Amino acid sequence: MKNKYLIAYFSKTQNTEKIAKELGNLLDADFHEIKEKVEYKPEDINWTVEDCRANRENNDPQCRPDIQDEALSDNFDVLLLGFPLWWGEPPKVIRTFLEKNEDLLKSKKIVIFCTSQMTPIYQAQMNLRYGYPKLKFVSGARLSNYSPEQIKAWTKTFDR
Template sequence: MSTLVTYFSAEGTTAKVAKEFAEMIGADIFEIVPVEPYTKADIKWTNPLARCNKEQFGKKDVPVQGKIENFEQYDTIYIGFPIWYGAAPRVVNTFCQGYNWTGKKVMAFATSGGSKIGKTAEKLQPYVTGAASIDAKLVSNSYEVKDW
């Protein structure tokens, strides 16, 4: 069994942490990419009509590009994302729905400039049904993920 680091990054912060962390531990890596990429206007959370707000509050699925081959080979999956309203962005939830999480250890790491981790693990749990465990932590760098 092996480890996978997956991530969604809106502005590059999460990508940097995920890539450094995956390299540190020798894990495979997969970027969660929405079919329709986000623009700066899409993620401007102060605009109530911004795409990120419509998706979060409307609980909309956000189609994802690509698929992880041989997902069953991984026993530990790290999922990185910027935290939006104390939860994973909807694109992460949609990504998670496409896999069998039975028996897997899920470690969600969130990057954020101002939000808290809140109930992120609880909110992600319905999308990783069957996971052996799920935990979430707010981080600012790859060492905080490694030292978890």
């Protein structure tokens, strides 16, 4: 039987959102945008400034920024979870999202995808697997600079 997909994504400068939309078209998926409660302003994500909010959050292992409380539907088998890499890691709101929804997600397959300027996905994927041993993260990908054909080919690795 065909998988039902939900694409949950966090994106501040639309790079990840663009990929999420392409995946949505290919997989006929539903969307769930993960949104922070206290909005990141441009200066909050100016990562060249050592003390910007995103960098401070990233350096604090306990930090779980609040996210907007939009209930997650249960009508999917596979979660595609998309985010930009912030210092090689998922932004902390992704951890907030996973922890809030852990019970529901325990029975699902999770495929992560990310965008970044150049950092590969491996460290982020390894740390998510290590941090959330009850969740099933199947192999993910960094989709920056992928052509629509390459994105389509990638979906075939799990859409069968």
